[in-house]
Amino acid sequence: MARTRSDRAASSPAAFDCVQLIVVRDGSAVVFGDFGRHHINIGDVIVLAPHMLCGMEPAGTVRTTTVYIDQDYLVDMTFWKYAHYMCDRFDAKQLFASRCSESTQLLRLGEKHAEILGPWLDELSRFSIENPGPGTFHRTQARLSDILDVIVPYLGSTGVQTASSRRTSHPAAPRHRPYTALRREAHRAAALMRADIAHRWTLAELSAQAHLSPSQLGRVFTAAFGKSPIAYLTMLRVERMALLLRNTDTPLGTIAKEVGWRDADFAARQFRRAIGAPPSQYRATIATRAGKRRAG
CATH class of the missing domain: 2.60.120.10 (Jelly Rolls)
Structure with missing residues (x-):
């Protein structure tokens, strides 16, 4: 626009x-x-x-x-x-x-x-x-x-x-974008989650930090980012998992804990739902493609 x-x-x-x-x-x-x-x-x-x-x-x-x-x-x-x-x-x-x-x-x-x-x-x-x-x-x-x-x-x-501080933005679901200024409350909630994705954030804790009721924060946040705060946190964790799977040999269980999920099976399900492939297959595919690229 x-x-x-x-x-x-x-x-x-x-x-x-x-x-x-x-x-x-x-x-x-x-x-x-x-x-x-x-x-x-x-x-x-x-x-x-x-x-x-x-x-x-x-x-x-x-x-x-x-x-x-x-x-x-x-x-x-x-x-x-x-x-x-x-x-x-x-x-x-x-x-x-x-x-x-x-x-x-x-x-x-x-x-x-x-x-x-x-x-x-x-x-x-x-x-x-x-x-x-x-x-x-x-x-x-x-x-x-x-x-x-x-x-x-x-x-x-x-x-x-x-640049006083580099801030990252993360993918949002395709949607009509009104491109209105972010409410400070949504901005703060997103920044808190990006700063510590391993923390076990709850909507109640985020709403208290943003000085809004849980229902108000849910509406404000969804209007800004196209998804609920907890769905946004899940997206951050999946993206971090993907980077760790690509760039390290760290076991899935350790990666799951590092991004904030204690259950490796639950983390794998969330990853597959978002990426379309289980973590082991994703890691193997990336390794194969990287090998072919180096050989070429």
Whole structure:
């Protein structure tokens, strides 16, 4: 989704569960958040990882276009591009993370690039407002590809990189994405679980930390991440299991305890339900594919 807006008043810092590309079309401002404070002008692009707080103080009037992109979609694009060299989607995720290792990047592309990006940003914004949905998917994808073709070569190679703390985002179920700012309570609950996935979190404990009732937290969290807090925790644990199965020879029982499940059989069932294969088969498949890749 893309939105173009003109601002005269300061906006409070907000975080989103997606990657944001904020392109300055006209005017200037100061952006601030977890990454400090930076002055931005026409042709600057702010690239924000999911969950990064960002606010803005215009110097007069500033016009920006923000492109909101699901991180899973970007990982899939990486996989499609380099599928010949990868074993599975986790390889793509690691490559994507290494390419975008900074939580925030400020790219000083200049007015010429702003002029190039302008028509594509306007078209993407128009699709988002007038014809959102499957009907314009291919045209939306084409415009996004044009925009990324200009911006991606500069990631990690120019501008100001700032990151007080690298925060990770994890896959969510496919769904319509409204791309509204995350409620602080949902942000806090997700951060707690990401920080300690082995802890035996309960909805009651998370709701107490977020200062909401369990039912309220359930609604707020599901609206933000597309799944309940406990389902989100399960997803984090399965993903950690997959990485450990890929990169270590640690027995399944030990891995299960490390991610927060005491019962190895239960962990295996959860893994198979999410990945589509039992842990032993997944580990063997990855090892076989890696061996073939090295031989080739």
